[in-house]
Amino acid sequence: EVHGADIVKPSDVEKALRMAMQRVEDWSSRQEEKLLTTWKEMLRPLLTDLHQLDLSCFQALEGKLFARRQIVDDMLQRQRQQLAQATKQMQETLTQRSMEMLVPDREEQRKRDKKAERRLMLNEAR
Numbered sequence: 001e002v003h004g005a006d007i008v009k010p011s012d013v014e015k016a017l018r019m020a021m022q023r024v025e026d027w028s029s030r031q032e033e034k035l036l037t038t039w040k041e042m043l044r045p046l047l048t049d050l051h052q053l054d055l056s057c058f059q060a061l062e063g064k065l066f067a068r069r070q071i072v073d074d075m076l077q078r079q080r081q082q083l084a085q086a087t088k089q090m091q092e093t094l095t096q097r098s099m100e101m102l103v104p105d106r107e108e109q110r111k112r113d114k115k116a117e118r119r120l121m122l123n124e125a126r
Helices: 010-125
Strands: none
């Protein structure tokens, strides 16, 4: 037992405890504010750098997508041209073959017409 402990009132002890707790609470609040302020100051440039890096990544990605789209558009254009050229060539071939098929028929028709003319002339001559 401590000398003079019997003269200390319990209410004084509680009051001293409350005051000590209040001081600890006030101190911890101030420390929390200092800590948050320090964190904000440290994180602000990091977040700014991160934002810039993010922005540059998106710009690079956008550039890459644009380049890919150009490649695809160019390929499609070449395919369209090749298709148009192939279609034209097929049409020309089809026209040529059709003409080749018609020429013998015309010649046959001319031969028949000549024979018919000869017969007609022979019949008229008789």
